[in-house]
Amino acid sequence: MENRCRLLLEVATAVCEALGSDRVSVRISPVNEFNDMRDSDPQTTFNHIAATLSPLNLTYLHVVEVNMAGESSAECDMRQIRDRFAGPYIANGGYDKARANEAIADGRADAVSFGVPFIANPDLVARFHLDAPINGADPDTFYGGDEKGYTDYPFLDEAE
Numbered sequence: 001m002e003n004r005c006r007l008l009l010e011v012a013t014a015v016c017e018a019l020g021s022d023r024v025s026v027r028i029s030p031v032n033e034f035n036d037m038r039d040s041d042p043q044t045t046f047n048h049i050a051a052t053l054s055p056l057n058l059t060y061l062h063v064v065e066v067n068m069a070g071e072s073s074a075e076c077d078m079r080q081i082r083d084r085f086a087g088p089y090i091a092n093g094g095y096d097k098a099r100a101n102e103a104i105a106d107g108r109a110d111a112v113s114f115g116v117p118f119i120a121n122p123d124l125v126a127r128f129h130l131d132a133p134i135n136g137a138d139p140d141t142f143y144g145g146d147e148k149g150y151t152d153y154p155f156l157d158e159a160e
Helices: 001-019 040-055 078-084 097-105 118-122 124-130
Strands: 027-030 060-063 088-091 111-115
Touching: 001 040, 027 040, 040 078, 060 078, 078 088, 097 111
Parallel strands: 027 060, 060 088, 088 111
Antiparallel strands: none
16 A cells, blocks of 8 residues: 555655645545546545545645546545544535535535536635525536636626
């Protein structure tokens, strides 16, 4: 396991030494497969990574808890990863306001980040504050070559 995680841990350690751990964070994606790349035992691998990163006193560990399709996996219990990292844990992937608040309230996360919802809702914070409707994102425009799907979603006051 040490060899499988060596590059990440050596780089994180070197960057912490150079910049200070208060300026370093790590993002991991335990269940995100891409093409034919996947971890044969993500629970063991990412439990080890979290436990080994913990003593570095990183600013936070940012964990993408879903795969590219936005689905979680029974192969990996994110709570185990969270429990092995002593610093702030930021969860990401498939969260809405209610689930995010629940994850923070029960200690599964210290914070939750939002990616796709921000693409479709440039005013996401205001929408959450007002419990306003959320625009759905159009995945067909992701990774495109122009502004479509990135700068043309309406703000709340434009949608009324």
